[in-house]
Amino acid sequence: MKTNPVYRREMMVSARSLRMPLIITVFNSILAIVALLNMYSNVMQVRLTADVEYGSFLGIYEFVTVVEFIMLMFIMPAITSGTISGERERQTLDLMLTTEMKTWEIVVGKLAAAFVNMFLVVVSSFPLVAVVFVYGGITGKDMLLMLICLVVSALFSGSLGICCSSLFKRSTVSTVAAYAVLALTVVGTYGVNSFAYSMARMDLGQSGYMMGMIGEQAASSGGFLYTLLVNPSVTFLLILQDQTATGNGILEMYGNRGPNLVTDHWVAVSSGVQLALSALFVFIAIKMVRKRGIGRNA
Amino acid sequence: MLEIRGLKKTFGKYQVLNGLDMTVPDGSLYGFVGPNGAGKTTTIKIMVGLLQADGGSVRLGETLSGAEGWKRHIGYVPDFFGVYDNLKVAEYMEFFAACYGLEGLRARKRCAALLEQIGLEDKVDFYVEGLSKGMQQRLCLARALIHDPEVLILDEPMAGLDPRTRFEFKETLKDLREQGKTIVMSSHVLSELSELCTDVGIMDQGRMALTGNIRDILSQVNSSNPIVITLFGGGTDRALNILKSHPYVHTITVKDQDIIVRFTGDRQDEAVLLQQLIDAGLLVSSFTREQGSLESLFMQITGREEERTVLKYENESGL
Numbered sequence: 001m002k003t004n005p006v007y008r009r010e011m012m013v014s015a016r017s018l019r020m021p022l023i024i025t026v027f028n029s030i031l032a033i034v035a036l037l038n039m040y041s042n043v044m045q046v047r048l049t050a051d052v053e054y055g056s057f058l059g060i061y062e063f064v065t066v067v068e069f070i071m072l073m074f075i076m077p078a079i080t081s082g083t084i085s086g087e088r089e090r091q092t093l094d095l096m097l098t099t100e101m102k103t104w105e106i107v108v109g110k111l112a113a114a115f116v117n118m119f120l121v122v123v124s125s126f127p128l129v130a131v132v133f134v135y136g137g138i139t140g141k142d143m144l145l146m147l148i149c150l151v152v153s154a155l156f157s158g159s160l161g162i163c164c165s166s167l168f169k170r171s172t173v174s175t176v177a178a179y180a181v182l183a184l185t186v187v188g189t190y191g192v193n194s195f196a197y198s199m200a201r202m203d204l205g206q207s208g209y210m211m212g213m214i215g216e217q218a219a220s221s222g223g224f225l226y227t228l229l230v231n232p233s234v235t236f237l238l239i240l241q242d243q244t245a246t247g248n249g250i251l252e253m254y255g256n257r258g259p260n261l262v263t264d265h266w267v268a269v270s271s272g273v274q275l276a277l278s279a280l281f282v283f284i285a286i287k288m289v290r291k292r293g294i295g296r297n298a
Numbered sequence: 299m300l301e302i303r304g305l306k307k308t309f310g311k312y313q314v315l316n317g318l319d320m321t322v323p324d325g326s327l328y329g330f331v332g333p334n335g336a337g338k339t340t341t342i343k344i345m346v347g348l349l350q351a352d353g354g355s356v357r358l359g360e361t362l363s364g365a366e367g368w369k370r371h372i373g374y375v376p377d378f379f380g381v382y383d384n385l386k387v388a389e390y391m392e393f394f395a396a397c398y399g400l401e402g403l404r405a406r407k408r409c410a411a412l413l414e415q416i417g418l419e420d421k422v423d424f425y426v427e428g429l430s431k432g433m434q435q436r437l438c439l440a441r442a443l444i445h446d447p448e449v450l451i452l453d454e455p456m457a458g459l460d461p462r463t464r465f466e467f468k469e470t471l472k473d474l475r476e477q478g479k480t481i482v483m484s485s486h487v488l489s490e491l492s493e494l495c496t497d498v499g500i501m502d503q504g505r506m507a508l509t510g511n512i513r514d515i516l517s518q519v520n521s522s523n524p525i526v527i528t529l530f531g532g533g534t535d536r537a538l539n540i541l542k543s544h545p546y547v548h549t550i551t552v553k554d555q556d557i558i559v560r561f562t563g564d565r566q567d568e569a570v571l572l573q574q575l576i577d578a579g580l581l582v583s584s585f586t587r588e589q590g591s592l593e594s595l596f597m598q599i600t601g602r603e604e605e606r607t608v609l610k611y612e613n614e615s616g617l
Contacts, residue, residue: 005396008393090380090382092381092382098369099445
């Protein structure tokens, strides 16, 4: 089978660099230390109280998946936001554009290489996550669902990075832009919902006919709730809360008025929305590479 | 045959190409010159498919630029060398071979043959960023040949190379032409182009000011160059009297021992004039037409030679 030349080259170059082995070593070392400390504290607790707190073993799972999620969300844009602009800075983009390779092959090859590299880090931590199987509570299906969520999040943040990379000439500018958009997506959507929710509560409180608890229960962020569909952290937290049975439903925080088709199938719908946005980012990147590759340096 | 017809390109309010026409015969080494901003790089970028023209066409045989398969016919060597970190020479070549769908043993054989042709066969395991500029430029040439294109387009390929590397690069280009490749090359080093090229095109202000076979052009340049007459033992005044009365003499400049004459007659008229000077008893030690060069032609076309001539005429003319 023919391999994408850009993907093959990127993988070859990254395999030679010390960066990936270093990331894998540091990441897994931190996770291993945390897992061992967690087990140690559980053993100590058993010695003191003679009770086995099985729930605390899930702490390892929570910790590992949260770290993985944060890493994917924050490292993927850093890697991909320099891909196209880096080619432009090295003056190698023109050389590729004069070959028979299609523009989409360049963009997809770059994204795939960054994705596979990051996923290597995630997969390398699976033996640590598997520690929870010793005590039970998390099933293989749960892990698969979490893996799918991480894949979608990685694709989302990675394609956002590559889109910014194609829009801006300089890697530093595109990295800043990618993080700005990501912050807007993750923090901004929470902010909008919090604001809309508090405004709704104030309105109901002032209207007089619904006061106190009734008013608070009736309040919601309304249609703004659906802006959270583009926020990968909401999808992740919903899955994690469901699997570990911890915390309140994140959608209820903003007065989820459900049930409806979207809120009932939030994970599936939000994953679909994020995948669609990822495809849109890649599409924009392809268009921009074609246009910028052709239009610059008069 | 690579044919460009009525090529137009505007960037904002600035018209870079204004109906450029150009014909590059098959198997020729076409030198492409022009002052900065004349539109050379823009033309080259349109030819290789990196820019889209606002009007006009670029055609190679029956294939129009931008059509399916166009890029397979064209090899491009830009005026820079894009370096990938952590990539060896052989891997660099194989990467670009893969970009043209050439993979496996075929790609490796082709890469090895090209590296041998350009003299980098002993550098296959070297990292690309560690090569000298000359080697990088040769590697860039090999990369452009990876898919065996009919036409090779080079943008200032010898800029910044040392004399030895320039010589080797020129030899490689000559070899490629002998192998049947059509080569289009832009350069600012006109002496190199006149020595290397079979055809030349001089661009000015987005148009082709002059194009054709380099020998034909230089012979035309020669016939429009001034005649330099040197006399032995004086007699300049008598010579000036004869020259002033000659119908083909337009301007006369006296400079030290030399009389420089702008003469529009043909070779026979030149011979008659020489005979007249000798018959007048003058000892003519030298009677030659100044040799034309691509540089002088370039200066004339781009408007700077004319200024020089006027100054000389005003300051020094004996008329």
